[in-house]
Amino acid sequence: xxxxxxxxxxxxxxxxxxxxxxxxxxxxxxxxxxxxxxxxxxxxxxxxxxxxxxxxxxxxxxxxxxxxxxxxxxxxxxxxxxxxxxxxxxxxxxxxxxxxxxxxxxxxxxxxxxxxxx
Amino acid sequence: xxxxxxxxxxxxxxxxxxxxxxxxxxxxxxxxxxxxxxxxxxxxxxxxxxxxxxxxxxxxxxxxxxxxxxxxxxxxxxxxxxxxxxxxxxxxxxxxxxxxxxxxxxxxxxxxxx
Numbered sequence: 001x002x003x004x005x006x007x008x009x010x011x012x013x014x015x016x017x018x019x020x021x022x023x024x025x026x027x028x029x030x031x032x033x034x035x036x037x038x039x040x041x042x043x044x045x046x047x048x049x050x051x052x053x054x055x056x057x058x059x060x061x062x063x064x065x066x067x068x069x070x071x072x073x074x075x076x077x078x079x080x081x082x083x084x085x086x087x088x089x090x091x092x093x094x095x096x097x098x099x100x101x102x103x104x105x106x107x108x109x110x111x112x113x114x115x116x117x118x
Numbered sequence: 119x120x121x122x123x124x125x126x127x128x129x130x131x132x133x134x135x136x137x138x139x140x141x142x143x144x145x146x147x148x149x150x151x152x153x154x155x156x157x158x159x160x161x162x163x164x165x166x167x168x169x170x171x172x173x174x175x176x177x178x179x180x181x182x183x184x185x186x187x188x189x190x191x192x193x194x195x196x197x198x199x200x201x202x203x204x205x206x207x208x209x210x211x212x213x214x215x216x217x218x219x220x221x222x223x224x225x226x227x228x229x230x231x232x
Contacts, residue, residue: 043156043209045223091161095221104152104215108161 002027006109021077023092031097040088124224139197141212147192148214156209168195202231
């Protein structure tokens with residue numbers, strides 16, 4: 001079984017500053033995906049970034065980037081130039097890279113509530 | 119536009135009644151859908167995997183008779199909370215995936231049992 005741990009229940013940052021959210025995971029799988037999802041007050045799940053475990057290069061999406069350390073099983077999210085709209089709960093998630101009915105099955109971390117202050 | 123439609127977005131019911139939540143895949147046929155449950159400011163916990171044309175696969179600790187899942191077509195999965203009680207009050211979210219592609223989430227259903 002997989003586990004995902006987010007050790008920061010809450011974080012805050014000033015607008016335009018940079019913040020890093022931590023995530024560690026445990027798995028015996030060698031091929032998998034890692035995700036960061038954003039859940040704003042509307043509670044709609046929004047994909048922020050995705051990383052394939054076999055790729056050494058860290059994924060980036062505009063102001064969002066990850067630091068993926070496979071050996072350490074660490075997957076942190078860096079948000080640059082923070083904006084008020086980034087205020088949300090952020091979830092780190094794990095998914096096996098498998099076909100069939102396992103594809104799409106996510107294991108989530110506990111979540112980190114991020115508040116961006118003006 | 120939305121790829122997954124989930125209804126209703128909010129439902130209030132009396133204790134002892136049953137409530138049905140629908141999850142529709144709008145853009146493609148989905149042989150597999152997932153149902154998650156989320157308490158306020160908590161994580162999403164997988165409840166079950168909904169398989170088209172066969173029985174759902176429930177996670178450990180999830181009562182099969184309480185949470186009935188039906189996946190009768192390739193675009194529709196339903197979650198029925200039977201004989202609902204206040205402790206069943208929660209936010210329920212479905213997700214849909216197509217192998218090798220992105221995952222899509224419904225907008226969620228807030229269930230309040232009085």
